[in-house]
Amino acid sequence: MLGSMMQQQLLISSLLVHAERHHGDQEVVSRRVEGDIHRYTYRDLAARSRRMANAVASLGVKFGDRVATLAWNGYRHMELYYAVSGSGAVLHTLNPRLHPDQVVWIADHAEDQVLFFDLSFLPVIEAVAGRVKTIKAFVAMTDRSRMPATTSIPNLLCYEDLLEAQSDKFEWPTFDENSASSLCYTSGTTGNPKGALYSHRSTVLHTFAVSLPDSLNVSAREVVLPVVPMFHVNAWGLPYAACMVGAKLVFPGPFLDGKSLHELFESEGVTVSAGVPTVWQGLLAHVEANNLKFSTMRRTIIGGSACPPAMMRAFQERYDVQVLHAWGMTELSPLGTACVLKKKQLDLPAEERLAIQSKQGRAVFGVDMKIVGEDGAELPRDGKASGELLVRGPWIIKEYFKSEGGNPLVDGWFPTGDVSTIDADGFMQITDRSKDVIKSGGEWIGSIDLENIAMAHPGVAMAACIAARHPKWDERPLLVVVKKPNAELTREELLQFYDGKIAKWWTPDDVVFVDAIPLGATGKMQKNKLRDQFQDYRLPTA
Ligand code: ADP
Secondary structure (H helix, E strand, C coil): CCCCCCCCCCCCHHHHHHHHHHCCEEEEEEEEECCCCCEEEEHHHHHHHHHHHCCCHCCCCCCCCCCEECCCCCHHHHHHHHHHHHCCCEEEEECCCHHHHHHHHHHHHHHHHEEEEHHHHHHHHHCCCCCCCCCCCCECCCCCHHHCCCCCCEEEEEHHHHHHHHCCCCCCCCCCCCCCCEEEEEECCCCCEEEEEEEEEHHHHHHHHHHCCCCCCCCCCCCCEECCCCCCCCCCHHHHHHHHHHHHHECCCCCHHHHHHHHHHHHHHCCCCEEEEHHHHHHHHHHCCCCCCCCCEEEECCCCCCHHHHHHHHHHHHHHCEEEEEEHHHCCEEEEECCCCCCCCCCCCHHHHHHCCCCEEEECCCCEEEECCCCCEEECCCCCCEEEEEECCCCCCCCCCHHHHCCCCCCCCCEEEEEEEEEECCCEEEECCCCEEEEEEEEEEHHHHHHHHCCCCCCCCEEEEEEEEEECEEEEEEEEEEEEECCCCHHHHHCCCCCCCCCHHHHCCCCECCCCCECCCCCCHHHHHHHHHHHCCCCCCC
């Protein structure tokens, strides 16, 4: 017997309709590419999104067509999130930090029909416009007065002109909730990038999960500033969650340096923010150097790569900003786990709480996870056994876009490529990405632990630990370090810093100081580049 409940399709447009109806006067504030502050409400967002939906249709975009964006976090990008997906087309958020050759490859692979871009990317667009095969129209996300006087881009349109020509009357269509809604490519650190094609259903379910109190905890009482870009897995779902709950949204545009961010946090009363650890480093350095504080910010969500405990300590102990450590992947929409302590853990000594918070966290409902050994057998959830992390759930891909790379699943589970433990309370901790693990004499050394220790040294600004070749042990850890400005720090001092903090044989064999560690398009350390750079490095122990 079937239940007798309504069969309503879960559609992205319904999030916007809800926000307009119930939170119409709630603000959306953006620092624009031009540098000024733009301010409007969810009511305005909804009206302009409907106009844009008409405009997108007028460009010949049909159901299921891909529409690309190359844009920062801002209100026009938000309008496209709803206008494109809501009308049944697929929003493809290109990553502007990629090399133009990669942008061309990805746009061709996605068969993008129209490309919307922020003016800061004009040079990139000029470089790729003649090369992309399927894009019929380019739209500059600006008004008439700021349109470039001369450009080599064919068929260049103006966002505000397009909007003005349209009515704000638009009925959001109803269709199968399993229809594709948006497309995100993985960074392709190994091989060509692969696309994760989300659906309306997966996105709406993920939005519920993001908003839960023991997840990212978004609500109508929060002022949310996503530093994580809207081209990095849909800013971790925050543009959808904000509409679902009616939170005030603040967009930083391209201004992601510590000073600009801190000013915006303070002027807009931001209560919660989200981003990768490298962004917070700049912010903390600025706040520290200028003796500032956070008067309204209470929480920051850190994910994308491991948050060093030293960074957590700085936020929590010095600035009274709670860190929420979270883990996810493009293939998971992206949220997998969030690290929120349970009631029984709240009264633990500070150091024990910090140790739990350093884990990546508990699975949000909807994400089923397990760890397996090399033979594929499930390993115990005892916080000790470590193996490959597998996941399954309704917002996890079952295959890549266009079936690229074949079937990625193992018995219905998606292998994450991360190596982790899961403890009896369900807290998952990543020890490494399987490709970053250091294999020393048949044993595995997790590079994240070694980096976290280095990051706790006051003289270290950034640290990456990679495998260097060793004649006896195959691989041994090599620590690559960027010093803080003016820090006096020697190799010996740093190696001694490991004493007592880790098994002796895990201590890196050597330290090299560099000016910078290469960062990828989403702000993560590119250890594959470092491995290439140091592939012939001769360890003193070799
Ligand atoms: P890419 O980095 O390849 O662009 P993603 O953004 O999807 O792709 O990155 C997903 C990966 O990032 C995860 O598989 C994991 O290795 C890493 N990651 C994400 N969050 C965390 C975290 N909190 N701690 C450690 N690693 C993380």
